[in-house]
Amino acid sequence: MSTNKRKILVCGGTGCISSDSEGIIKNLELELKNNGQEENAQVVKVGCFGFCGQGPIVKVEPDNVFYVRVSPDDAKDIVEQHIIGGDYVERILFVDPLSNQRIHDYKDMSFYAKQHRVALRNCGEIDPENIEDYIANKGYEALKKCLTEYSRDEVINIIKESGLRGRGGGGFPTGLKWEITKKSRDGEQKYVICNADEGDPGAFMDRSILEGDAHSVIEAMAIGAYAMGAQNGVVYIRAEYPLAIHRLMIAMQQAKEKGFLGKNIFGTDFNFDIEIRYGAGAFVCGEETALIHSVEGHRGEPTVKPPFPSESGLKGQPTCVNNVETLANVPAIILNGSKWFSDIGTEKSKGTKVFALAGKINNIGLVEVPMGTTLREIVYDIGGGILGGHKFKAVQTGGPSGGVITEADLDTPIDYESLKSIGSMMGSGGMIVLDETDCMVNIAKFYLEFTQDESCGKCTPCRVGTKRMYEILDRITKGQGKPEDIDNLLELGEMIKSSALCGLGQTAPNPVLSTIKYFRDEYEDHINKHYCKTGKCKDLVKYTIDPEKCIGCTACARVCPVGCIAGEVKKVHVIDQEKCIKCGACFDACKFNAVVKP
Numbered sequence: 236m237s238t239n240k241r242k243i244l245v246c247g248g249t250g251c252i253s254s255d256s257e258g259i260i261k262n263l264e265l266e267l268k269n270n271g272q273e274e275n276a277q278v279v280k281v282g283c284f285g286f287c288g289q290g291p292i293v294k295v296e297p298d299n300v301f302y303v304r305v306s307p308d309d310a311k312d313i314v315e316q317h318i319i320g321g322d323y324v325e326r327i328l329f330v331d332p333l334s335n336q337r338i339h340d341y342k343d344m345s346f347y348a349k350q351h352r353v354a355l356r357n358c359g360e361i362d363p364e365n366i367e368d369y370i371a372n373k374g375y376e377a378l379k380k381c382l383t384e385y386s387r388d389e390v391i392n393i394i395k396e397s398g399l400r401g402r403g404g405g406g407f408p409t410g411l412k413w414e415i416t417k418k419s420r421d422g423e424q425k426y427v428i429c430n431a432d433e434g435d436p437g438a439f440m441d442r443s444i445l446e447g448d449a450h451s452v453i454e455a456m457a458i459g460a461y462a463m464g465a466q467n468g469v470v471y472i473r474a475e476y477p478l479a480i481h482r483l484m485i486a487m488q489q490a491k492e493k494g495f496l497g498k499n500i501f502g503t504d505f506n507f508d509i510e511i512r513y514g515a516g517a518f519v520c521g522e523e524t525a526l527i528h529s530v531e532g533h534r535g536e537p538t539v540k541p542p543f544p545s546e547s548g549l550k551g552q553p554t555c556v557n558n559v560e561t562l563a564n565v566p567a568i569i570l571n572g573s574k575w576f577s578d579i580g581t582e583k584s585k586g587t588k589v590f591a592l593a594g595k596i597n598n599i600g601l602v603e604v605p606m607g608t609t610l611r612e613i614v615y616d617i618g619g620g621i622l623g624g625h626k627f628k629a630v631q632t633g634g635p636s637g638g639v640i641t642e643a644d645l646d647t648p649i650d651y652e653s654l655k656s657i658g659s660m661m662g663s664g665g666m667i668v669l670d671e672t673d674c675m676v677n678i679a680k681f682y683l684e685f686t687q688d689e690s691c692g693k694c695t696p697c698r699v700g701t702k703r704m705y706e707i708l709d710r711i712t713k714g715q716g717k718p719e720d721i722d723n724l725l726e727l728g729e730m731i732k733s734s735a736l737c738g739l740g741q742t743a744p745n746p747v748l749s750t751i752k753y754f755r756d757e758y759e760d761h762i763n764k765h766y767c768k769t770g771k772c773k774d775l776v777k778y779t780i781d782p783e784k785c786i787g788c789t790a791c792a793r794v795c796p797v798g799c800i801a802g803e804v805k806k807v808h809v810i811d812q813e814k815c816i817k818c819g820a821c822f823d824a825c826k827f828n829a830v831v832k833p
């Protein structure tokens with residue numbers, strides 16, 4: 236192990252802070268001081284490492300040692316054993332779920348081996364609250380290069396040639412969007428907007444980037460503003476992201492003090508400033524026209540496109556809306572060149588994509604992989620396989636707008652087109668892994684409940700249609716489905732997709748349509764046999780006691796929260812079905828397998 240001055244990087248992302256990573260920092264600093272080690276090691280609070288499921292994370296550099304599930308009490312051993320003694324603190328090293336081995340070198344962690352961090356390049360590497368750290372990592376060099384070496388068209392061409400496409404869900408070519416906005420009423424007031432609304436349930440890519448590397452987003456907005464001829468920028472961020480907002484504010488203040496925001500940036504005649512606007516957490520406000528209305532102080536309702544924001548956006552002026560992750564790629568593309576970026580990925584989808592990997596998977600967290608990586612690689616190589624040794628069932632990509640991908644398509648290389656062709660979509664990057672214990676009708680119902688709740692109500696197909704679809708699904712999960720329900724869902728779904736005003740309604744039926752496509756038998760079981768094979772639909776579960784097996788031990792009666800199990804000691808017990816709330820406690824309590832469910 237190296238004995239040069241070490242850096243002890245401690246995760247300061249929301250996930251790890253909620254597990255007291257700040258207590259770890261405090262104790263590490265105290266231990267270094269008490270042991271006279273302040274000259275030998277420095278504690279740095281960094282952004283999210285991505286491996287949030289194993290947090291709080293501490294990484295020691297240059298040794299490349301990655302400690303997981305660290306507590307403030309571990310600070311003493313990290314300093315005494317590792318910093319002073321040059322030895323690993325074995326008990327907090329990551330244990331590989333497949334080999335069951337403790338991993339000593341970060342590079343050997345399968346979670347990271349296939350990742351390629353471009354948008355997340357500085358997360359977990361730099362102190363996001365210290366602009367000097369960003370500058371030391373070539374921060375603001377791309378902006379300087381653009382302002383002093385490239386014309387506006389040259390910047391746009393670099394982004395176009397890189398093949399970067401919007402990471403907010405639509406996949407629209409970013410350079411082309413910049414070009415259209417530049418050409419639209421050139422010379423007039425224009426705006427660049429960073430979309431940090433991030434409303435997909437379970438997604439936190441954009442939050443992590445802003446918490447861990449807000450400067451890269453600020454720098455990218457300035458580059459885009461220069462190229463398009465804008466002088467004002469807005470970051471639209473949900474108010475539920477207080478840490479991201481805090482770090483963004485610090486970064487903006489520091490950028491202003493350094494002259495990277497404000498007037499005559501890098502001694503040129505380019506002026507650019509950014510303001511922050513807060514969203515109240517409505518999913519629809521992530522849609523760009525709704526977002527613009529919300530920024531203007533109106534109701535966050537979408538409007539018909541065209542006109543697109545690039546023609547008529549904020550205050551009626553040409554406006555470019557870009558997603559956080561899209562922007563985070565921009566400085567790296569400018570510095571490394573368009574070819575460097577376009578060499579990563581597939582023919583039509585260049586670069587990398589960040590996914591929030593969650594659900595029934597061993598390694599939960601943020602992963603950034605080259606486009607073209609297969610789902611199998613993400614689920615098994617990076618994700619470490621299915622939790623608890625269960626059987627893989629499907630992956631839901633694209634959140635409430637996407638669909639399920641089954642075993643048969645696990646080897647599909649992920650890009651915008653391939654996901655669409657198998658009935659799902661990239662979306663903003665939510666990826667929920669489902670196993671054999673998940674009921675697909677219930678999953679579809681969950682997403683539809685979300686979208687019908689979030690529907691702004693402006694157009695009838697979405698407002699009424701999603702409600703009707705939800706009601707049908709609700710009935711099916713309660714054992715009241717009708718034979719015609721599947722056809723009705725398919726018909727309604729297609730109708731809503733083709734007639735809803737905005738992307739929310741146009742994609743809302745996707746989870747239902749794709750689960751019917753791949754798991755129709757589960758729908759049929761619920762409707763025709765009143766049977767949910769996973770037992771997730773509680774109304775379809777009926778607990779009974781097998782008189783052949785019951786020995787009258789009374790354990791079930793003692794745990795039943797509503798007292799609906801009758802029976803004397805050593806006599807067969809009976810459940811009162813009228814009173815049973817289907818909690819399953821008796822099932823778990825019976826050691827004789829006498830409580831049965833279908």
Ligand SMILES: Cc1cc2nc3c(=O)[nH]c(=O)nc-3n(C[C@H](O)[C@H](O)[C@H](O)COP(=O)(O)O)c2cc1C
Nearest residue numbers: 401402403430433434521522523557558561738739
């Ligand atoms: C219902 C709905 C919600 C959306 N939410 C977001 C969001 O949270 N973040 C985002 O960047 N884009 C979101 N979008 C896409 C935006 O409308 C827009 O296409 C995107 O911000 C453009 O940036 P990009 O080209 O960099 O992807 C949403 C779209 C719809 C229809």
Ligand code: SF4
Nearest residue numbers: 692693694697737740
């Ligand atoms: S599709 Fe839904 S969210 Fe979009 S405008 Fe219509 S009602 Fe509103």
Ligand code: SF4
Nearest residue numbers: 785786788789791825
């Ligand atoms: S716990 Fe099982 S064996 Fe005991 S009384 Fe209940 S059903 Fe019968």
Ligand code: SF4
Nearest residue numbers: 795815816818819821
């Ligand atoms: S499922 Fe719950 S409520 Fe029903 S009998 Fe068993 S313990 Fe009682």
Ligand code: FES
Nearest residue numbers: 246248250251283
């Ligand atoms: S929040 Fe700490 S690793 Fe993600």
